[in-house]
Amino acid sequence: MKVYYKSSCITCKKTISEIERMNADIEKRDFFKEPFSEAELKKIIKMSGKKPSKLLRKRDKMYKELNLENAKKTDSQIIKLMVKNPGLILRPIIITKNKAFVGKVDVKNIK
Numbered sequence: 001m002k003v004y005y006k007s008s009c010i011t012c013k014k015t016i017s018e019i020e021r022m023n024a025d026i027e028k029r030d031f032f033k034e035p036f037s038e039a040e041l042k043k044i045i046k047m048s049g050k051k052p053s054k055l056l057r058k059r060d061k062m063y064k065e066l067n068l069e070n071a072k073k074t075d076s077q078i079i080k081l082m083v084k085n086p087g088l089i090l091r092p093i094i095i096t097k098n099k100a101f102v103g104k105v106d107v108k109n110i111k
Contacts, residue, residue, distance in 0.1 A: 003029070016092070038083050052075045062081075
């Protein structure tokens with residue numbers, strides 16, 4: 001299981017400690033220190049089964065600055081913005097064998 005997170009994010013910290021309590025094998029990566037490539041992010045989005053716009057973190061200041069609520073952006077444009085501004089990506093991201101869970105997740109439902 002992989003977890004992509006931000007080290008100062010409280011939700012991320014909680015999720016990681018819950019997974020560690022389950023004694024699951026866990027590989028961690030702070031995607032603010034080691035940013036995603038566009039290809040990586042596309043793969044994660046595909047694994048989540050959601051549109052890129054659904055994985056935007058609406059509380060991030062860039063979301064408001066870029067007026068993403070009203071901007072008509074293509075999936076490709078959104079992905080490029082997410083790569084450039086990792087704060088726009090909902091977190092944490094949990095990767096199991098073939099699925100990505102993004103945002104606040106009940107880890108008991110992941111296996």
